[in-house]
Amino acid sequence: MAAACITASGTARNKPEYHTHQEFKLMYGMLFSIRSFISKMSPLDMKDGFLAFQTSRYKLHYYETPTGIKLVMNTDLGVPNCRDTLQQIYSTLYVEYIVKNPLCVLGESLQSDLFSSKLDSFIRALPFFSVRAA
Amino acid sequence: PLKHNSELFTLTYGALVTQLCKDYENDEEVNKQLDKMGYNIGVRLIEDFLARSSVGRCHDFRETADVIAKVAFKMYLGITPSVTNWSPAGDEFSLILESNPLVDFVELPDNHSNLVYSSLLCGVLRGALEMVQMAVDVRFAQDTLRGDNVTEIRMKFIKRIEENLPVGDE
Numbered sequence: 001m002a003a004a005c006i007t008a009s010g011t012a013r014n015k016p017e018y019h020t021h022q023e024f025k026l027m028y029g030m031l032f033s034i035r036s037f038i039s040k041m042s043p044l045d046m047k048d049g050f051l052a053f054q055t056s057r058y059k060l061h062y063y064e065t066p067t068g069i070k071l072v073m074n075t076d077l078g079v080p081n082c083r084d085t086l087q088q089i090y091s092t093l094y095v096e097y098i099v100k101n102p103l104c105v106l107g108e109s110l111q112s113d114l115f116s117s118k119l120d121s122f123i124r125a126l127p128f129f130s131v132r133a134a
Numbered sequence: 135p136l137k138h139n140s141e142l143f144t145l146t147y148g149a150l151v152t153q154l155c156k157d158y159e160n161d162e163e164v165n166k167q168l169d170k171m172g173y174n175i176g177v178r179l180i181e182d183f184l185a186r187s188s189v190g191r192c193h194d195f196r197e198t199a200d201v202i203a204k205v206a207f208k209m210y211l212g213i214t215p216s217v218t219n220w221s222p223a224g225d226e227f228s229l230i231l232e233s234n235p236l237v238d239f240v241e242l243p244d245n246h247s248n249l250v251y252s253s254l255l256c257g258v259l260r261g262a263l264e265m266v267q268m269a270v271d272v273r274f275a276q277d278t279l280r281g282d283n284v285t286e287i288r289m290k291f292i293k294r295i296e297e298n299l300p301v302g303d304e
Contacts, residue, residue: 068297
């Protein structure tokens with residue numbers, strides 16, 4: 001199964017290089033390792049598995065579907081658990097605009113403008129989204 | 135809502151099979167094409183299924199069988215096949231369909247005795263399960279169109295598909 005970052009977009013990040021191939025590989029390796037780690041270390045039967053991690057600067061939220069689609073969202077620390085949000089992005093955006101679009105090849109970079117704009121509006125409409133002063 | 139759509143769906147499927155028969159002139163080939171189309175449908179349908187049913191990952195093949203029969207078939211075809219004939223190893227079972235919406239109004243002509251009319255379903259199941267890391271073999275064991283009393287789909291678990299770590303180039 002190929003690991004390809006099929007879409008990434010962001011606001012308010014001050015790193016100069018955006019979303020390089022190197023970063024995607026790093027991200028995938030990290031997620032794969034964390035998942036494997038927590039399932040081995042889990043004292044009881046794992047239910048949802050890896051939910052999120054946070055540093056002193058940001059929080060990374062994770063949601064994976066049984067089909068292996070992984071959704072990652074980075075937010076400020078104040079944001080509570082985003083699993084429902086990511087689940088919604090999957091079912092109302094990814095499934096509706098990508099899966100159901102016969103021209104979109106699954107597993108490759110997403111080429112749908114409609115998906116990008118819907119995703120953008122969705123994120124902007126989230127209660128914890130706020131435009132930070134520059 | 136499903137009642138209204140089902141006739142159009144049945145007729146569309148019938149037109150599809152008829153066209154394939156004209157194009158390929160060989161029942162085995164048509165079966166293969168239907169299976170392939172079903173596979174392409176299945177790999178996408180699974181995502182829609184997961185989005186709409188909020189069913190989580192199944193823990194074993196028995197749970198998978200129940201979800202397929204009671205949730206998936208109901209959701210997409212409006213029928214609930216029964217799950218029976220488990221193999222002793224628990225890796226093979228049958229879905230018995232009392233009715234099959236694909237074959238409403240259909241009779242197979244004599245010159246198409248090798249046609250497995252609903253082959254699309256085999257492909258759909260195969261494709262969908264592959265996306266949740268299960269390799270299965272799906273085939274029709276009995277078919278009302280070919281004279282049997284019921285339609286029986288036999289599903290066999292082959293193996294788990296492991297997720298591969300991408301090869302690093304460092």
